[in-house]
Amino acid sequence: MKLFSPRSPDVSHAGWYQRLFAALMARGSIVSEPLVAEHKHALLGELRGSVLEIGPGTGVNLAYYQRDVQWLGIEPNPHMHRYVEQAAAELGRAIELRRGTAEQLPVANESIDAVVSTLVLCSVPDPAATLREIKRVLKPGGRFVFVEHVAAPRGTLLRRIQRWVGPLWRVLGDGCHPDRETWAVIEGAGFARVQLEHFQLPSGIVGPHIAGTAVK
Secondary structure (H helix, E strand, O other), X not given: OOOOOOOOOOOOOOOHHHHXXXXXXXXXXXXXXXXXXXXHHHHHOOOOOEEEEEXXXXXXXXXXXXXXXXXXXXXXXXXXXXXXXXXXHHHXXXXXXXXXXXXXXXXXXXXXXXXXXXXXXOOOOOHHHHHHHHHHHEEEEEEEEEEEEOOOOOOOHHHHHHHHHHHHHHHHOOOOOOOOOHHHHHHOOOOOEEEEEEEEOOOHHHOEEEEEEEEO
């Protein structure tokens, strides 16, 4: 059993920005990860079977899963892959890593027990299409688990600031939308049951967060 995908992705055509963003994410997670660790322990630590993580980034979530989880990651930025592989090797964990997008997952219908998204739905071009894909690949009764930063309440100063800085933030943050009402998209995606909580982190304009589970 291999510790990572046997075929490394071709990074020759990836832009310099993707390489820089991957490096910044690797450094930034050292600061940000402790802020969400409690929620991730509670949500990811109980997952079993086959787990698909969309946009795993640098692989920070690998440490939260049980050892017997069969982990598959779909990551569009090829420069992230070496960080994921390094994290897996350090944990001695077997993983499979593929390049792809959340809107077109290279995964069979109803083949996954749980799908995980952490700080991903803020930046996907089409959140509704992403959630349709998540439902497609989940087995009946499968769970979608998420931890995402979201828009501040409407009418607040923070919400206005999120809107003002949004265009620049999207350029600097690889498409990240600081004012996306992600909870509404999840609740309207047609899951059988959705449980989520709103909470606040000391993270400036991306402080408002949600965490929870949606059942197919």
